[in-house]
Amino acid sequence: MNRLQALFKRKSGHILNIYVTAGYPGLHDTEPVVLALDKAGVDIVELGIPYSDPLADGETIQDSSQQALQNGMTLSLLFKQIADIRLQSQIPIVLMGYFNQMLQYGIPAFIKQCETVGVDGLIIPDLPVEIYQRDYASIFEASSLSMSFLITPQTPSHRIRTMDEASHGFIYMVSANATTGSNIQISTEYFDRIKDMELNNPRLIGFGIKDRQGYDQACNYAHGAIIGSAFIKYLASNGLDHIDRFVTNIRNQH
Amino acid sequence: MQGSVKYTYPEDGFYGNFGGAFIPELLQPCVEELRSQYLSIMADPSFLHQFEALLKDYVGRPTPLYYAHRLSKHYQSHIYLKREDLCHTGAHKVNNTIGQILVAQRLGKQRIIAETGAGQHGVATATVCALMGLECIVYMGEKDIVRQAPNVQRMKMLGAEVRPAKSGSKTLKDATNEAIRDWINNPKDTHYIIGSVVGPHPYPDMVSRFQSVISQEILWQLKEKTGNENPTRIIACVGGGSNAAGAYFHYLERDSVDLVSVEAGGLGVHSGKTAATSQIGTQGVIHGSMTLLMQTEDGQIVEPHSISAGLDYPGIGPMHAHLIQSKRAKVVAIEDDHAVEAAFLMAKLEGIIPALESSHALAALDTLDLEPNDINVINLSGRGDKDLATFMQKGEHE
Numbered sequence: 001m002n003r004l005q006a007l008f009k010r011k012s013g014h015i016l017n018i019y020v021t022a023g024y025p026g027l028h029d030t031e032p033v034v035l036a037l038d039k040a041g042v043d044i045v046e047l048g049i050p051y052s053d054p055l056a057d058g059e060t061i062q063d064s065s066q067q068a069l070q071n072g073m074t075l076s077l078l079f080k081q082i083a084d085i086r087l088q089s090q091i092p093i094v095l096m097g098y099f100n101q102m103l104q105y106g107i108p109a110f111i112k113q114c115e116t117v118g119v120d121g122l123i124i125p126d127l128p129v130e131i132y133q134r135d136y137a138s139i140f141e142a143s144s145l146s147m148s149f150l151i152t153p154q155t156p157s158h159r160i161r162t163m164d165e166a167s168h169g170f171i172y173m174v175s176a177n178a179t180t181g182s183n184i185q186i187s188t189e190y191f192d193r194i195k196d197m198e199l200n201n202p203r204l205i206g207f208g209i210k211d212r213q214g215y216d217q218a219c220n221y222a223h224g225a226i227i228g229s230a231f232i233k234y235l236a237s238n239g240l241d242h243i244d245r246f247v248t249n250i251r252n253q254h
Numbered sequence: 255m256q257g258s259v260k261y262t263y264p265e266d267g268f269y270g271n272f273g274g275a276f277i278p279e280l281l282q283p284c285v286e287e288l289r290s291q292y293l294s295i296m297a298d299p300s301f302l303h304q305f306e307a308l309l310k311d312y313v314g315r316p317t318p319l320y321y322a323h324r325l326s327k328h329y330q331s332h333i334y335l336k337r338e339d340l341c342h343t344g345a346h347k348v349n350n351t352i353g354q355i356l357v358a359q360r361l362g363k364q365r366i367i368a369e370t371g372a373g374q375h376g377v378a379t380a381t382v383c384a385l386m387g388l389e390c391i392v393y394m395g396e397k398d399i400v401r402q403a404p405n406v407q408r409m410k411m412l413g414a415e416v417r418p419a420k421s422g423s424k425t426l427k428d429a430t431n432e433a434i435r436d437w438i439n440n441p442k443d444t445h446y447i448i449g450s451v452v453g454p455h456p457y458p459d460m461v462s463r464f465q466s467v468i469s470q471e472i473l474w475q476l477k478e479k480t481g482n483e484n485p486t487r488i489i490a491c492v493g494g495g496s497n498a499a500g501a502y503f504h505y506l507e508r509d510s511v512d513l514v515s516v517e518a519g520g521l522g523v524h525s526g527k528t529a530a531t532s533q534i535g536t537q538g539v540i541h542g543s544m545t546l547l548m549q550t551e552d553g554q555i556v557e558p559h560s561i562s563a564g565l566d567y568p569g570i571g572p573m574h575a576h577l578i579q580s581k582r583a584k585v586v587a588i589e590d591d592h593a594v595e596a597a598f599l600m601a602k603l604e605g606i607i608p609a610l611e612s613s614h615a616l617a618a619l620d621t622l623d624l625e626p627n628d629i630n631v632i633n634l635s636g637r638g639d640k641d642l643a644t645f646m647q648k649g650e651h652e
Binding site: 052154159 | 279
């Protein structure tokens with residue numbers, strides 16, 4: 001059982017997953033940011049592998065990716081940083097990255113390296129579940145890594161079932177059909193509908209959640225929330241100081 | 255016949271190892287709506303009637319297959335030019351935008367988005383949107399907006415809104431990313447008209463089919479002129495590869511016809527300033543498709559270079575990646591200055607000013623072993639008016 005699965009076993013609600021782009025705002029900030037989030041009581045850290053062409057991301061995360069790449073961030077460096085983080089923290093770490101980067105690294109090598117340094121889960125937004133199942137599921141499932149798929153309000157039920165079968169971490173519920181960080185109208189009908197499906201995997205709601213109200217609402221309908229763009233904006237204006245304040249503004253210490 | 259078809263249609267969206275739809279779940283509804291309906295829409299008699307009528311009366315098809323006497327004499331081999339430069343708007347791009355706007359109408363879409371590099375596809379899209387009275391938004395890299403000012407003005411005069419893509423390298427690939435993000439945010443009322451045989455399935459197949467009118471005409475035109483449908487070879491430039499896909503389409507399974515794909519060598523294939531994707535690219539995913547692309551060891555997409563904005567793309571359509579990998583098509587890389595020379599030669603010998611893109615295909619004649627009895631068909635994909643400033647600047651140094 002990896003750290004992510006252990007977390008879900010231990011905790012059935014109010015899970016806070018914070019996203020940050022690796023190598024942002026500074027090249028060597030990944031480690032202090034993750035450690036500060038851990039200290040502030042965050043449950044999961046999702047590390048974005050910066051990419052030149054992040055299709056599903058809105059402006060805030062695009063800019064942070066661009067900045068991280070200009071800083072000189074690479075996948076190899078990220079693995080080193082995660083290994084260093086693991087000397088001090090056992091917070092569950094999920095990597096979010098576009099498929100092309102993993103292809104270039106080599107899928108088997110990528111998986112092995114993730115396991116070696118202590119990654120627990122993966123989110124690959126541009127690897128659709130059909131292609132995953134056809135070509136890659138066997139190799140990912142032989143590893144200790146938990147794969148998590150994204151669903152949206154438009155995803156049909158049969159596809160959700162397929163993704164639930166293919167996921168071994170959580171189901172990433174995209175709150176609305178929009179790129180990350182958009183101002184969006186949340187549909188509670190969708191949250192209810194998915195809740196009623198009684199999926200195998202816990203559900204985390206993400207995209208457009210930026211404050212306590214959004215977090216509380218997500219926790220009412222799912223196991224927790226994922227916050228990304230709002231945290232990137234916070235880092236952009238406040239730097240690494242007082243990361244704990246960002247977290248306590250979202251929720252009280254758990 | 256189906257069993258022997260190796261190149262023409264993708265199987266489950268894949269041409270061999272290439273293609274597919276590597277797209278975020280957010281984009282699935284848009285792409286799935288199109289995928290599930292494009293073939294039946296395109297087979298509908300009322301669609302075909304309207305498409306063919308517009309190609310004839312609005313675009314000006316069939317375009318001539320012209321025997322270039324003086325050019326043939328110069329190269330000591332028979333050269334035919336497929337005159338896509340004579341299409342309305344000045345390039346083959348409009349064949350596809352006419353087709354896709356008719357698909358969009360049948361899907362009930364009110365709003366059209368497109369990406370453009372040099373502006374040719376943007377103009378072709380703005381044109382058909384004006385024709386059909388649909389809202390048109392064209393994404394264009396901030397840098398390209400400055401470089402291609404006349405086409406920006408044309409799009410605006412045609413009623414389109416040109417939105418600058420300010421992300422990444424601020425060029426074609428980023429304009430494509432922006433258009434995809436727009437589609438994610440507007441799935442219900444919007445159709446995305448992709449301009450080349452790139453992007454997630456079904457785009458490479460759909461665009462190839464719309465452009466296949468080019469090879470369909472070459473078949474009977476060549477038969478009329480030479481008594482034989484089959485040339486020795488077909489030569490076409492390849493950026494994303496839509497004009498080449500169209501010129502090859504009906505010949506893909508005819509092994510006796512050589513296919514020559516001409517890429518932009520830029521300042522040299524190994525100069526670091528090139529768009530010779532198939533030669534220095536490696537397998538990966540770009541804009542939702544598994545194909546060959548120019549990238550770093552870390553999988554970051556690299557900005558290409560070509561003097562021709564239409565060939566300045568870091569990927570290549572998945573069908574072309576398959577044709578090249580399986581050696582069905584031969585690849586030639588032509589450098590910037592060589593393409594310009596070929597344009598001047600063509601202007602002088604035939605009185606035709608070719609687009610810089612098509613000039614790469616013409617320059618490839620210098621690199622091939624041409625026999626006197628060979629029949630060479632070159633797809634002259636566009637006219638060169640848009641490139642006059644570059645020609646004049648380069649010409650001064652000749």
